[in-house]
Amino acid sequence: MTQKFAVTKESCTHCGLCIQDCPIYALEFDDEQFPQYAPGKAEFCIGCQHCLAICPSGAASFGGKKPEHSHSVSLEHSAGLLQLIQSRRSIRRYKDAPVDSAAVQEIVKMLPFIPTAKNADDLYFSLVATKEKMDAIRRVTYQKIAEMENPTGLYLLAKEAFHAGKDLIFRGAPAMVAVATDKETVAEGCETVDSVIALSYFELYAQSLGLGTTWCGYAFMIAQQIPEMYALLEIPENYTLGYTMLFGMPAVKYQRTTQPDMFKVNIL
Ligand SMILES: Cc1cc2nc3c(=O)[nH]c(=O)nc-3n(C[C@H](O)[C@H](O)[C@H](O)COP(=O)(O)O)c2cc1C
CATH class of the missing domain: 3.40.109.10 (NADH Oxidase)
Known part of the structure; x- marks a missing residue:
């Protein structure tokens, strides 16, 4: 995969969250404490865009995709x-x-x-x-x-x-x-x-x-x-x-949920 991670130096706060969250640990700080691909690691990047998603200051972009074009995060449903x-x-x-x-x-x-x-x-x-x-x-x-x-x-x-x-x-x-x-x-x-x-x-x-x-x-x-x-x-x-x-389009309407039996669950 071509190198796609990029950081806007003006807004990077050097927090390192993008480095910590990379699933294959492909990022590291350069000499000026800006995140970059570690040597030889860019090709392993799977393009998950966690770097873009986690960056608190919106400094990380990926393949030209800008953080301001992302949806807001909502998990409370x-x-x-x-x-x-x-x-x-x-x-x-x-x-x-x-x-x-x-x-x-x-x-x-x-x-x-x-x-x-x-x-x-x-x-x-x-x-x-x-x-x-x-x-x-x-x-x-x-x-x-x-x-x-x-x-x-x-x-x-x-x-x-x-x-x-x-x-x-x-x-x-x-x-x-x-x-x-x-x-x-x-x-x-x-x-x-x-x-x-x-x-x-x-x-x-x-x-x-x-x-x-x-x-x-x-x-x-x-x-x-x-x-x-x-x-x-x-x-x-x-x-x-x-x-x-x-x-x-359904031609049937259910009035209530079913009451399924529990699977075998083993909480270890
Ligand atoms: C992998 C899979 C394959 C299924 N294949 C069929 C199918 O070919 N025809 C069908 O009428 N229902 C099919 N079903 C639906 C199941 O029979 C149904 O999910 C199950 O009876 C529970 O009913 P519910 O989905 O209304 O809760 C399939 C479900 C799954 C998960």
């Missing part, structure tokens, strides 16, 4: 966030209406804040947001399932449901998102992890905007069986599909 987490439901009935493009744009603006293992901006989001495209995906999927000689399990269920006029796989959703990771740059072992984290953020933010979502393991499984799905989702060749999620 635990009650609302917990309520959102508890209220989130998998939505399996959707209004037959396209997703408001303003809501899609809101979600897109949130995406860069999603963490990835190496902080590489290498996630690929395929947002299928038109009925025509969703219907094309549905058509190909059920066609391929119909052509299977002896479908079992999910495929048999989906086939039977389809004949009964029900869309078991895509739940009649007007939109879906597929997330993929770049095979070349993704952190080792994180091909699925980065995508699934991304969809967790996607889901919560989408539901906070009044949209419904459902994780779609079925579509993910089918994409492994039916290569055409990669093309329909327009996943580039050098990317691995991580997971899929349906979304749209």
